[in-house]
Amino acid sequence: MSNQSIVELGQKYVMNTYGRLPMALVKGEGARVWDADGKEYLDFVGGLAVNSLGHCHPKVTAAIREQAGKLVHCSNLYWIEPQVKLAQLLVEHSCMDKVFFANSGAEANEGAIKLARKYAKLHYGEKKYEIITMHQSFHGRTLATLTATAQEKFHKGYAPLPEGFKYVPFNDFKALAEAVSDKTCAIMLEPIQGEGGVNEADPGYLDNVKELCQEKGLLLIFDEVQCGIGRTGKLFAYEHFGVEPDIMTLAKALGGGVAIGALLAKEEVAAAFQPGDHASTFGGNPLATAAGVAALDTILKDGVLAKAEEAGAYLKEKLLALKEQYGFIKEVRGKGLILGMELTIPGAGIVSKCLEAGLLINCTNNTVLRFLPPLIITKAEIDEAVGILTQALDQV
Numbered sequence: 001m002s003n004q005s006i007v008e009l010g011q012k013y014v015m016n017t018y019g020r021l022p023m024a025l026v027k028g029e030g031a032r033v034w035d036a037d038g039k040e041y042l043d044f045v046g047g048l049a050v051n052s053l054g055h056c057h058p059k060v061t062a063a064i065r066e067q068a069g070k071l072v073h074c075s076n077l078y079w080i081e082p083q084v085k086l087a088q089l090l091v092e093h094s095c096m097d098k099v100f101f102a103n104s105g106a107e108a109n110e111g112a113i114k115l116a117r118k119y120a121k122l123h124y125g126e127k128k129y130e131i132i133t134m135h136q137s138f139h140g141r142t143l144a145t146l147t148a149t150a151q152e153k154f155h156k157g158y159a160p161l162p163e164g165f166k167y168v169p170f171n172d173f174k175a176l177a178e179a180v181s182d183k184t185c186a187i188m189l190e191p192i193q194g195e196g197g198v199n200e201a202d203p204g205y206l207d208n209v210k211e212l213c214q215e216k217g218l219l220l221i222f223d224e225v226q227c228g229i230g231r232t233g234k235l236f237a238y239e240h241f242g243v244e245p246d247i248m249t250l251a252k253a254l255g256g257g258v259a260i261g262a263l264l265a266k267e268e269v270a271a272a273f274q275p276g277d278h279a280s281t282f283g284g285n286p287l288a289t290a291a292g293v294a295a296l297d298t299i300l301k302d303g304v305l306a307k308a309e310e311a312g313a314y315l316k317e318k319l320l321a322l323k324e325q326y327g328f329i330k331e332v333r334g335k336g337l338i339l340g341m342e343l344t345i346p347g348a349g350i351v352s353k354c355l356e357a358g359l360l361i362n363c364t365n366n367t368v369l370r371f372l373p374p375l376i377i378t379k380a381e382i383d384e385a386v387g388i389l390t391q392a393l394d395q396v
């Protein structure tokens with residue numbers, strides 16, 4: 001099928017929830033993808049931080065093929081070998097002790113909210129259930145996670161929203177400390193906000209937040225759905241800040257492209273969940289977790305983190321050089337390979353110019369160009385992308 005016929009069918013049969021670009025991707029390899037008309041693109045969107053090893057990484061593809069021929073799904077009524085292995089890998093390489101598997105970031109965060117409330121009820125009684133989250137955050141699209149998402153535009157039309165969330169500006173410690181009450185049970189945040197425009201926690205902020213949590217008996221929840229699994233050049237973003245959460249959520253890159261989510265917690269917190277308290281039919285299924293084991297193993301073994309850190313520094317340096325040339329570039333920020341370029345103008349036009357010239361980039365929060373290439377991106381590919389971006393900026 002051609003781009004045009006896929007687009008027409010989609011417009012007829014698929015719900016109109018995305019402002020989609022008028023083409024269909026049908027094939028990918030490494031940092032490159034092809035549309036239905038055979039046009040090639042350099043992919044600096046990476047399925048929105050999902051395809052961290054690039055497209056069709058041989059180790060991930062082999063693991064999916066092998067598992068598909070063995071067992072795709074059973075049920076969590078039984079133990080699942082790749083699920084247990086993925087849990088072991090995650091625990092051995094993080095500050096966490098136990099894992100619950102889900103199928104998406106929203107579902108992982110939904111679990112985090114439930115776990116925090118359950119823990120608080122067990123330890124402090126019925127009245128402690130409120131969770132404080134940050135302006136410009138993004139935690140998902142289920143009713144609870146969109147309510148946790150402190151951005152008005154995601155709430156509109158869905159009232160009544162669940163009770164028990166309070167919002168404060170990110171990086172404003174005073175506002176956070178003042179917002180804590182007897183009702184507060186947890187503080188939930190992304191160490192680096194993705195969807196909200198690649199906003200990093202300020203130095204020292206997370207130390208203060210952690211101290212506040214310890215003082216007031218609050219759980220600290222880090223949503224690392226986007227910034228985790230090597231995206232920042234370290235396996236988890238919290239490692240950059242030297243602050244350990246009590247609960248952490250993962251998804252996007254965890255399955256090497258296959259849908260998966262995970263909720264991790266320290267032993268004492270995880271113990272609040274007992275049989276029957278939480279579940280998911282597909283969560284941690286053999287196929288997704290086999291892909292996850294292959295992806296995580298590759299990221300940990302093949303020097304991928306060090307390469308991502310180096311490639312990220314290289315790309316950031318190039319983007320900073322562009323900031324010197326173009327007055328409408330306000331700021332370049334981010335760590336590793338989650339980088340944002342904030343403009344003083346809307347970014348959509350630049351995204352379409354890049355698309356035409358064979359580069360996929362994303363614009364979030366209207367004015368922030370977001371770069372999420374695979375962790376295995378090469379300097380030559382970065383040079384090529386920056387060349388296309390420069391031409392697009394010239395046409396503004």
Ligand SMILES: *Cc1c(COP(=O)(O)O)cnc(C)c1O
Nearest residue numbers: 104105106138139140194225226
């Ligand atoms: C994408 C994202 C989510 C939601 O994940 P889904 O898999 O789309 O449900 C949650 N939190 C963060 C930080 C994200 O970037």
